Amino acid sequence: xxxxxxxxxxxxxxxxxxxxxxxxxxxxxxxxxxxxxxxxxxxxxxxxxxxxxxxxxxxxxxxxxxxxxxxxxxxxxxxxxxxxxxxxxxxxxxxxxxxxxxxxxxxxxxxxxxxxxxxxxxxxxxxxxxxxxxxxxxxxxxxxxxxxxxxxxxxxxxxxxxxxxxxxxxxxxxxxxxxxxxxxxxxxxxxxxxxxxxxxxxxxxxxxxxxxxxxxxxxxxxxxxxxxxxxxxxxxxxxxxxxxxxxxxxxxxxxxxxxxxxxxxxxxxxxxxxxxxxxxxxxxxxxxxxxxxxxxxxxxxxxxxxxxxxxxxxxxxxxxxxxxxxxxxxxxxxxxxxxxxxxxxxxxxxxxxxxxxxxxxxxxxxxxxxxxxxxxxx
Numbered sequence: 001x002x003x004x005x006x007x008x009x010x011x012x013x014x015x016x017x018x019x020x021x022x023x024x025x026x027x028x029x030x031x032x033x034x035x036x037x038x039x040x041x042x043x044x045x046x047x048x049x050x051x052x053x054x055x056x057x058x059x060x061x062x063x064x065x066x067x068x069x070x071x072x073x074x075x076x077x078x079x080x081x082x083x084x085x086x087x088x089x090x091x092x093x094x095x096x097x098x099x100x101x102x103x104x105x106x107x108x109x110x111x112x113x114x115x116x117x118x119x120x121x122x123x124x125x126x127x128x129x130x131x132x133x134x135x136x137x138x139x140x141x142x143x144x145x146x147x148x149x150x151x152x153x154x155x156x157x158x159x160x161x162x163x164x165x166x167x168x169x170x171x172x173x174x175x176x177x178x179x180x181x182x183x184x185x186x187x188x189x190x191x192x193x194x195x196x197x198x199x200x201x202x203x204x205x206x207x208x209x210x211x212x213x214x215x216x217x218x219x220x221x222x223x224x225x226x227x228x229x230x231x232x233x234x235x236x237x238x239x240x241x242x243x244x245x246x247x248x249x250x251x252x253x254x255x256x257x258x259x260x261x262x263x264x265x266x267x268x269x270x271x272x273x274x275x276x277x278x279x280x281x282x283x284x285x286x287x288x289x290x291x292x293x294x295x296x297x298x299x300x301x302x303x304x305x306x307x308x309x310x311x312x313x314x315x316x317x318x319x320x321x322x323x324x325x326x327x328x329x330x331x332x333x334x335x336x337x338x339x340x341x342x343x344x345x346x347x348x349x350x351x352x353x354x355x356x357x358x359x360x361x362x363x364x365x366x367x368x369x370x371x372x373x374x375x376x377x378x
Contacts, residue, residue, distance in 0.1 A: 023102045023199050025256060026360075029268040030195075030367040031097055038375050041096035050185040053156045093188045097371075103191040105167075110135035110157035122161045125209070125234065132328045133242060138163050139197065140206040141298045155209035156234065164206065165298065168197040169291035172370060179378045191374055195367050198294050202363030204355075205245040205310040207301035211309025215241050217321075243320040244312045246327035247334050251316075252356060254336055264352050264360055270359035271368075276300040279365065288373040300358075307355040315339065345369050 031039065090096045112130050118137060126140055127133030141162035146153045155161070172194035179187035200206045210216055217236035223229040256262050267274035277300050316334065319325065325332035338346055 022296035045093040110138035165294035168294040172290035201298040204305040208305035211305040267357035271365040311352040
């Protein structure tokens with residue numbers, strides 16, 4: 001246990017990446033909150049010997065359900081156990097959860113996919129078909145417009161969009177099967193992937209197409225050519241929302257990197273005290289559906305989205321609406337230092353941080369539930 005605490009301590013001090021865009025920064029907090037017996041179980045699983053054998057992902061999935069490999073980029077299928085983790089060797093399952101494995105879904109496997117991976121044509125409403133935002137449909141879930149929450153759930157089209165809950169379910173169940181087959185390395189690596197998609201849904205920008213309807217480029221509809229106007233509405237609104245999305249995640253990074261001084265420390269350490277996530281339904285973990293858990297996380301993010309959207313606009317300003325900003329494609333720079341020093345932004349910052357604290361707590365708590373569900377069954 002002393003080694004476990006030491007490992008976590010070193011990792012907290014050395015990590016320099018950011019939440020949601022880089023999930024690795026969240027994992028120390030997830031592990032820290034696990035029950036002691038679960039930490040010990042992870043630490044006792046020696047997977048070092050498995051890493052020494054060159055095994056490739058396509059060998060793992062070739063006899064598995066087609067969906068596991070469907071849509072994975074060819075370079076993803078060729079990832080080697082040895083070459084991919086030479087820079088971060090791990091001895092046991094506990095260390096694997098601190099490795100870059102949790103971020104692998106952001107490293108190409110869901111990007112620039114063939115149309116067959118997107119049978120419902122969701123990418124055009126959740127990013128683009130190519131480029132950095134083309135993976136969005138696999139990492140988001142918009143539950144569809146509802147009459148009970150007409151503003152918070154506003155989206156185009158009004159049907160549900162996104163595959164994130166299905167991806168969480170797919171890899172969680174595949175991970176469990178691999179672990180039962182004593183393939184701990186790939187089992188826990190795929191469980192990290194399931195955690196990634198679940199954590200994505202704790203980010204309100206991943207659960208609401210427009211966290212604020214004020215982000216929409218409604219002026220594009222002021223044209224006689226309505227089809228063109230509608231097309232431009234989607235295109236320009238996507239760029240604007242993406243700008244706030246990227247700026248928001250970068251801001252969260254800066255706050256978490258304050259370490260012990262971070263305003264998010266308490267909600268990451270004690271997520272049950274801050275999370276909106278209802279855990280009563282998931283207390284009997286053997287009955288858990290990973291997809292149902294992911295959908296519950298998305299539902300709570302919808303509740304937070306209006307606050308996040310409103311105060312994102314007030315805090316980051318309306319400049320992000322301008323064509324000179326396209327943050328996903330590295331166009332434009334947000335001066336966070338200037339914004340943080342602006343006294344006029346103080347109220348917006350506090351409101352934004354309060355809602356963010358709850359969102360982060362939802363993600364950490366859901367991750368802990370999913371890990372416990374897995375470990376209880378092996």
